[in-house]
Amino acid sequence: ExxxxxxxxxxxxxxxxxxxxxxxxxxxxxxxxxxxxxxxxxxxxxxxxxxxxxxxxxxxxxxxxxxxxxxxxxxxxxxxxxDPGNFTAFYSEADLGAQGLLELTGLDGVVRGRKIGQESRFGMDAIRLPWFQQQATQARGAFVDDGQEIDGVARVLGYRRMDGYPLLVTVGTAVEDALAPVRQRHTRYRVWMSGISVLLLVLVGVSLRRR
Known part of the structure; x- marks a missing residue:
């Protein structure tokens, strides 16, 4: 296309x-x-x-x-x-997660294109968005946003003004999605530790029976 x-x-x-x-x-x-x-x-x-x-x-x-x-x-x-959707057509759920955010906004405060998950929108007012307000004094940055101005989903966000163009690009991953790999590792560690504990208990039990 x-x-x-x-x-x-x-x-x-x-x-x-x-x-x-x-x-x-x-x-x-x-x-x-x-x-x-x-x-x-x-x-x-x-x-x-x-x-x-x-x-x-x-x-x-x-x-x-x-x-x-x-x-x-x-x-x-x-x-x-x-088409406004073309600005976010390269969005990849595998990269940003199911609740990931990708947004292109003009420095006039009007969103040219925004995609959250599989939903695309455009034309919204961005003036109250924390990252839009922050870019006025800092051309690029990253922080955790509580999502209250959009959909209530907390996200790890990064934004950057585009050199030579009056545009702001913002990318975000839901905190839950960002922490999922860490939590998966913790779950594996807990399972592993539980297995080790059971093994130790079995070994102790066998040792006691032999006495």
Missing amino acids: AMFNIISVVDERGEIVSSSQATGRVNYADRDFFRLQRERRTDALFVSPPVLGRVSGRWQVPMSLRITRADGSFAGVVVMSV
Whole structure:
């Protein structure tokens, strides 16, 4: 499956002049991915909050690059639209556990994509999330979160702002899942110790009977 659902070239008026799909007449002059690039003087990638696509009729995360003429004036944008689920499609339950969390959030506080276990969501407000608040003063970090702002599941979390992009990546493993291997080892040790204890008792019993 292609990473981008649709790729379009949009002129300085917001009209689509070329696209990977048939679009009809569509104007994007009011969209953030167009307006912000028109106002900028750089070629930085802009990753929009999720919007309902005017061509596809599906929720998309548009990403745009400014087209600049030789004289520096604005000539339009190239816009590439991504299904929000694609941001977390590489999630692996084996890596993060059944209650693992993977999240991509804009520094504007809007979640571009979040996956917990097998459930995917997007478009939520991240302003109150502890890791989003912490990234304002620390670009990367790790801590144990009680999960009260999401689903009540305590997780070991790590987050990092992406260099060169206004995005925050957060990955988390449920504390229960993280401790499971340790608890399994402890269980094996207890079984082993119990076995040794029983063996010692048997040996002591045999020794006493021989006296």
